Amino acid sequence: MELQQQKQWLKNYSERLIEEAPMLNALDTPIGDGDHGSNMAKGAKAILEVLDTEIADQATLYKQVAIALISKVGGSAGPLYGSAFLAMAGPEHMLDKFSKGLEAIESRGKAVPGEKTMVDMWDAFLNEQTMAHLDKAIEAITAMKATKGRASYVGERSIGHMDPGAMSSYLMFETYLEVFS
Amino acid sequence: MIHLVLVSHSQTLASGALDLIEGMVPDTTNVTISLASGTDEGTLGTSPTRVMAALQSLEASHTYVFYDIGSARMSSEMALDLMDHPHNMTLCDVAFIEGAFTTAVMANAQMSHDQIMEELKQLKKP
Numbered sequence: 436m437e438l439q440q441q442k443q444w445l446k447n448y449s450e451r452l453i454e455e456a457p458m459l460n461a462l463d464t465p466i467g468d469g470d471h472g473s474n475m476a477k478g479a480k481a482i483l484e485v486l487d488t489e490i491a492d493q494a495t496l497y498k499q500v501a502i503a504l505i506s507k508v509g510g511s512a513g514p515l516y517g518s519a520f521l522a523m524a525g526p527e528h529m530l531d532k533f534s535k536g537l538e539a540i541e542s543r544g545k546a547v548p549g550e551k552t553m554v555d556m557w558d559a560f561l562n563e564q565t566m567a568h569l570d571k572a573i574e575a576i577t578a579m580k581a582t583k584g585r586a587s588y589v590g591e592r593s594i595g596h597m598d599p600g601a602m603s604s605y606l607m608f609e610t611y612l613e614v615f616s
Numbered sequence: 617m618i619h620l621v622l623v624s625h626s627q628t629l630a631s632g633a634l635d636l637i638e639g640m641v642p643d644t645t646n647v648t649i650s651l652a653s654g655t656d657e658g659t660l661g662t663s664p665t666r667v668m669a670a671l672q673s674l675e676a677s678h679t680y681v682f683y684d685i686g687s688a689r690m691s692s693e694m695a696l697d698l699m700d701h702p703h704n705m706t707l708c709d710v711a712f713i714e715g716a717f718t719t720a721v722m723a724n725a726q727m728s729h730d731q732i733m734e735e736l737k738q739l740k741k742p
Contacts, residue, residue, distance in 0.1 A: 474661070505694065509661030511687035514694040517664070543690060585686060 438493050444614040445500060446486050449479035451606050462599040466586040470510060471599040478508040478516070497524035497532075511544070511584070512600060515553065518543040529615065534561055550583035551576055551593060553600035560608045564616075569608055576601045618723035619676030620649045620716055623667055623683040623692050627654040633713055641720045648674055649720070652691075662688045667695035671705060678729055679705040682716045710739035 452459075452475045459472030481503035490496045497520050505517035519536035527535065537557040541547060548558045559572030581593035584600075620637075624630040630653035637649060652670035655661040662683075671679060679702075683692045692707050699705070706729075708715050715736055722732045 468660075470661075477657075506656070506663055506665040509655040509659065509663060509687075511690050514664055514687065514690040518694065543694065 438490070438496065440614055441493055441496060442486055442490070444611050445482055445496075447610040447614060448607050449482045449486075451610055452476055452479035452603065455606060459599050459603055462597050462602055466581070466589055466593055466596060467599065468510075468585075471512060471603065474508045474510045474512055475603050478504045478513065481507040494524045494526075497521070512603065515540050515544055515600075529611075530561065530564075533557065537561060544583070546583050549579070551579040551581040551586065551598050551601070552583050553598070553604040555579070555598075556601040556604040556608070560604075564608075564612065566609065566612055569605055569612075573597065573601060573605050617674065617676045618647050618719075619674045619679040620647060620719060620723075621667070621670045621679060621681045622649065622651050622653070622712075622716055623662060623670075623681060623688045624651070624653040624712070625660045625662055625684060625686070625688060627651070627658065629653070629684065633716060636713065637717050637720050640717060641724055644720065644724055646726065647720050647723045648676070649716075650674065662686075662691040664691045664694040664698065667692050668698060671695060671699065677704065680716075680719050680723075680732070681705065681707045682710070682712050682719075683707075684712045706733070708736055709741055710736050711741060715739050 456472035456476040459475060460469050463469050463471035482500050485499040485503050501517045501520035504513055504520060518539040522535040522539035523532040525535060540557065541554055546552050546554045548555050555576045556572060559568060577595060577597045580591060581587045586593045586598065622630045622633055630651040634649055634651060638644065650670040650673050652667040655663055681692050683689050696705060696707060718735055718739065719732055722735060
């Protein structure tokens with residue numbers, strides 16, 4: 436896949452994260468510490484700085500993006516997304532990259548599908564790469580009960596609440612489809 | 617030299633833990649404690665790069681890492697992953713304050729790594 440397209444996607448994703456930071460913070464407030472949006476926006480700004488530099492190949496691109504997220508995000512999303520992008524630095528095509536990324540998130544977060552986390556959104560995207568499917572997935576995740584991470588402490592109260600991590604991943608796949616479809 | 621690294625979301629909590637341990641273990645000739653707390657901007661949070669910097673700040677015979685809540689664990693694990701898990705660094709899945717305090721006391725009394733790990737078993741996080 437063209438390096439230029441991948442950079443465009445990451446640029447769009449970063450800009451969307453900065454734009455949607457208040458929404459992600461609001462989603463994180465009842466079930467987390469209310470900073471998922473601000474944290475991701477910090478990471479996004481660091482990604483935009485990476486995109487402004489000369490990048491020779493896609494391996495460098497993904498590694499630099501991973502480092503930006505690992506050093507700047509500040510919450511669990513940093514190591515989770517950072518591990519995913521590190522795993523995506525290989526020579527694979529996009530879907531295989533996402534599949535490697537999901538494995539890395541599962542291993543870093545000791546998470547599996549069905550626990551109402553970003554893992555469910557990645558899993559859904561790997562099953563079908565359409566906006567309609569992403570929309571269905573975010574609804575299905577919202578209806579789940581959280582059994583992993585801080586949201587699991589509020590138990591039943593997490594049902595009907597949209598998961599902020601799943602939502603930030605939704606934005607990632609949404610911007611991906613905008614660029615690659 | 618035994619190295620303790622305290623990973624906390626809060627710089628105040630980490631420096632408070634340091635105060636507590638230094639106050640309770642006045643002779644720390646065999647122990648050095650480093651802090652990896654908060655984010656680069658000084659806000660609440662953890663960062664694998666800050667944990668790595670703390671881990672690398674001292675050549676110790678053994679380094680024990682203690683962490684508080686949530687992402688502190690993931691950041692610590694990621695830092696150790698990025699350093700290829702040196703054999704003389706241990707991530708301690710135990711109560712943050714009690715674990716660091718116990719290790720400081722035992723390390724200062726020249727107890728072995730095995731003895732320390734045995735004692736820490738009783739402080740495992742649920």
